[in-house]
Amino acid sequence: MQITVGELKIGQKGIIVDFNIDNIPLKLLEMGCLPGNTIELIQTAPFGCPLYFNVNDSHVAIRLETAKEITVVIENKN
């Protein structure tokens, strides 16, 4: 199932499939936020933004609008 990183729940992991490169800062790519890598939501700040991720073993916080640009595939739990 494909969702955006903004929809992940705390502790949930996904594998990055794609993103709109025009809306993603280069720095995030350099942190390892690249297609094929795993991304896990660790914590959200109050009011749901920013979001704190572990991606490719880098720990980074980004805002919801950036998170919404990143599509991941997660395993269906049913």
Add this chain to the structure above:
Amino acid sequence: MAKDTIKVALIGNPNTGKTSVFNQLTGLHQQVGNYPGITVEKKIGICKLNETNKATIIDLPGTYSLNASSIDENVVIELLMNKKDENFPDVVVVVSEVENLKRNLLLFTQIKDLEIPTVLVINMSDRMKLKGIELDIPMLEQQLQTKIALVSSRKNIGIEKIKELILNYESLSTHPCLNASSIDPEYFDKLRKAFPNQLVYKLWLVITQDVNFLNLDRNEMKSSFTKSHADLKRLQQKETIKRYQFINETLKLSQKVDQSKASDVRAKLDRVLTHKIFGYLIFFVVLFAIFQSIFDWSSIPMDFIDSSFANLGSYAKMHLPAGEFTNLISEGIIPGIGGILIFIPQIAFLFLFISVLEESGYMSRVVFLMDKIMRRYGLSGKSIVPLISGTACAIPAIMGARNIENWKERLITILVTPFITCSARLPVYAILIALIIPQKRIFGFLSLQGLTLMVLYLLGFGVALFSAYILNKILKISSKSYFVVEMPSYKIPLLKNVAINILEKTKAFVFGAGKIILAISIILWFLGSHGPKSTFGNAEKIISQKTEINAVNRDNLVSEYKLEHSYIGIIGKSIEPAIKPLGYDWKIGIAVVSSFAAREVFVGTLATIYSVGSHSDQEKTIKDQMKNEVREDGSKTFNFATGVSLLLFYAFAMQCVSTLAIVKKETNSWKWPIIQLFFMTGFAYLTALIAYQFLK
């Protein structure tokens, strides 16, 4: 054999302990300056490699890659691209750390592409066991075509190995680790043919970055190798993926991680420190504790410095031969120097707390917690760092706003940061609070004076947010909002790093601001002890004619009269109508006006004016002198209303030339500092006026 002095550049990602490595290598043999024309801090240190050889080590700003996104990061590439730069390194030392090796190696592979001899330092090796990480160093060296020093800067392990590798830098391979041009072979071939004498990776950096080097005609390059911004970014993504592929393969061969051992202190701490409720509570308690302790702890050394200089002044007056020169020393220079040194305790404590917050990794959590709230005011979570370090000094704070990606958020941060109570306001507050607020404790432990100080800090912070809110509504700037914050692992701050940081900042203050304070004290002394002949010169005569009173009283009146008719008195009297409604007499007026050079001048100015004005040889501290000052009607000059009015004026007024200069530099326009000056000072005048008229 290598040269006698080897030039080394220290480069690494933020949070890799690069500065600790630098401190271990160079100890206190460091010099801090600026890069020409820009305000980026330039740190150079000397390291003794063996009996005959030294290295000069330049500690470059932390960067995640050679794709610069701020002027700090630009410094790194500009140096590495320019072989003619006097600091161009013979060897680069890339600092990485065990836990984030994968990400750290990205920068390493980029630097290897520049074909400069490069050593890899893997720091924090003491954490390997804890994290279940095993490294095959020979394998890694072979894959990366480099030499590696496994180091723990915290435990001082492996530093000798770095020195040894630096010493033998000539034997290092300068081959790139991978062929980055395979991301678009056709394009890179074309580049290579057009500029056969240049490294293709350098050319690529010139095309993608906004930096000037190589003396290449950028326009020529741009026209023949144009690609759209989006195309370039796509290529940069491909480049990054390519590099990570190489790094992943390398680490697969040389690194083993036992996942079960990844015992997570970080996760546990994060659960509490970034918690929706506890997170904020803890942050508030931390701030509160900081301000309480600054006030409580620094008052003892401050009182000591204050009274020592008062003693020294009267000692000089008594034991040096009487005359102009002695007066200059005892009334101008000694109180002036006292007025500088008195800040040292508070500045040291402030930088102690700030560097502990940053070193421990806690600051990033605060950025995370505050982002959403700050955005309501047009700021970024990252604004919290300038706003907190603004409590030390607005100048480094405003420079610290550089890593805010969004221009509007950054501009607003720069504009409101000077409202934050900086350490220069602290002595002014401290002395005024001590005069008007009783020394009582509430509930037996909260000092009322400390509480007042806290209120002043909150007031500054509140007004900063309020102005940000207004600016956010007024300013019509749209820029893309990017926000990426690394959340480093938690670390116990290293004593050595903290100590060096405090020492450096305090030194910078004493010699930087100190010069201004001392100069102003001397000018004030001169203006205060000289005046027109007709009045000032005949003070004794005029007073004797006027009244018949005993000698002691007469001396007092003469000094008073002299001060009033000195040059400074004339200036002061002429501005009195403007400041009288705020509850200030002309002496305070002089102190306020001279504070526009720098706020911290206030206390020193009053000290100079009062010591020139008093005829007695008795030692008096600045505080006593202020307490004893009376108005014409005999009531105390520093009463509650005047005190509050002064506190408010100093809280809001833009009284710092250096800050205005830095704002001009960072915003590249005079418009913003001028707006700041008039808006802040006008606001300060108004609130002080209202407060005084209401309270008097």
